[in-house]
Amino acid sequence: MRRATFLFRGKPEVAERWRNLFQTHAPEVDFRAWPDTGDVKDIRYIGLWDWEPSFERHFPNLEVVFSLGAGIDQFWKADLPEHLPIVRVIDDDLTQQMVEYVTFAVMAHHRELITYQTSREAQAWQPRPVRTAGERPVGVMGLGVLGSAAVERLKQLGFQCRGWSRTSRDIPEVACYSGAVGLPPFLNGCEILVCLLPLTPETEGIINARLLRQLPPGAALVNVGRGGHLVERDLLDALDSGHLSGAILDVFESEPLPPGHPLWTHPKVLMTPHVASTTRPEGVVRGVLENLRRLERGEHPLGLVDRKRGY
Numbered sequence: 001m002r003r004a005t006f007l008f009r010g011k012p013e014v015a016e017r018w019r020n021l022f023q024t025h026a027p028e029v030d031f032r033a034w035p036d037t038g039d040v041k042d043i044r045y046i047g048l049w050d051w052e053p054s055f056e057r058h059f060p061n062l063e064v065v066f067s068l069g070a071g072i073d074q075f076w077k078a079d080l081p082e083h084l085p086i087v088r089v090i091d092d093d094l095t096q097q098m099v100e101y102v103t104f105a106v107m108a109h110h111r112e113l114i115t116y117q118t119s120r121e122a123q124a125w126q127p128r129p130v131r132t133a134g135e136r137p138v139g140v141m142g143l144g145v146l147g148s149a150a151v152e153r154l155k156q157l158g159f160q161c162r163g164w165s166r167t168s169r170d171i172p173e174v175a176c177y178s179g180a181v182g183l184p185p186f187l188n189g190c191e192i193l194v195c196l197l198p199l200t201p202e203t204e205g206i207i208n209a210r211l212l213r214q215l216p217p218g219a220a221l222v223n224v225g226r227g228g229h230l231v232e233r234d235l236l237d238a239l240d241s242g243h244l245s246g247a248i249l250d251v252f253e254s255e256p257l258p259p260g261h262p263l264w265t266h267p268k269v270l271m272t273p274h275v276a277s278t279t280r281p282e283g284v285v286r287g288v289l290e291n292l293r294r295l296e297r298g299e300h301p302l303g304l305v306d307r308k309r310g311y
């Protein structure tokens with residue numbers, strides 16, 4: 001049988017952690033790290049963030065592309081050849097990080113952290129009525145691996161949960177909506193809206209003025225999907241008009257967010273630099289090795305992307 005040869009293309013310090021993990025857990029795999037590709041004809045698997053069109057010619061025997069993240073939108077913008085399967089990251093560690101972030105962000109909105117921060121800056125002691133989670137409807141757009149894990153935790157915390165997906169889902173104690181017809185009734189009950197959609201041609205720019213208008217007055221946003229989901233100008237208008245009370249953003253149209261961008265200083269925005277959930281080699285390599293074994297046995301890998309759906 002031909003040896004599985006895996007090429008990693010990422011930061012050199014991360015490549016060393018990958019190499020050690022491969023050596024410990026799968027010494028049978030020929031692990032190589034960019035730019036030391038060796039004979040390019042050997043490379044059957046590649047793990048990377050960004051695809052470059054020249055790779056198709058450069059690696060003539062490439063069989064599968066492993067995304068180093070859960071999202072794969074960077075590939076549809078980079079013309080990855082149709083015949084190449086893409087496998088994305090599905091990993092408990094990544095999911096746990098996202099659940100923690102969404103919990104923090106929903107809690108911060110629920111307990112009106114942004115409003116109190118503004119009062120604090122004005123040195124104003126302004127208590128507001130407290131509501132408990134059971135009185136707060138929270139909606140999650142995207143009920144996949146990450147969205148459904150987040151909604152489960154929010155449910156455990158007692159929030160009134162609702163979710164929206166492309167196809168219909170049935171999750172106990174969660175009001176589930178789907179497709180274009182399900183979007184307006186989903187939105188008009190969301191006091192806190194969390195976006196955990198993948199970025200596809202259908203979801204690009206989905207959080208725009210039209211969508212934001214359908215949220216109840218005073219609603220708040222958490223965007224942990226992709227910056228391309230959100231029309232930032234429309235968000236700023238909704239915050240400035242008072243229709244939205246605040247936004248917690250982890251992802252941006254342009255990353256890093258350019259200096260001077262109004263989101264840096266907006267009083268109703270809390271932001272983090274795309275760290276809601278980060279792929280850590282120890283977790284991700286476990287999944288990649290499991291998938292390499294599946295592929296070598298002729299089985300389907302977990303996290304295989306449906307190229308037609310775009311996620």
Ligand code: NDP
Pocket residue numbers: 070071072098141142143144145146147164165166167168169179196197198199200202203224225226250251274275276277278311
């Ligand atoms: P999944 O593919 O498991 O789930 C995607 C969900 O979105 C599914 O429920 C799917 O519906 C739904 N969906 C897709 N297209 C549409 C549409 N047009 N209309 C309505 N619903 C739609 O993805 P994950 O949960 O693993 O990840 C989601 C995203 O989170 C990633 O693509 C990435 O962009 C982002 N992410 C962000 C990170 C960060 O640090 N900020 C870290 C990791 C991921 P259906 O159930 O019907 O298929």
Ligand code: OXD
Pocket residue numbers: 068069070071072089277278279
């Ligand atoms: C991912 C990310 O998609 O980190 O994994 O955003």
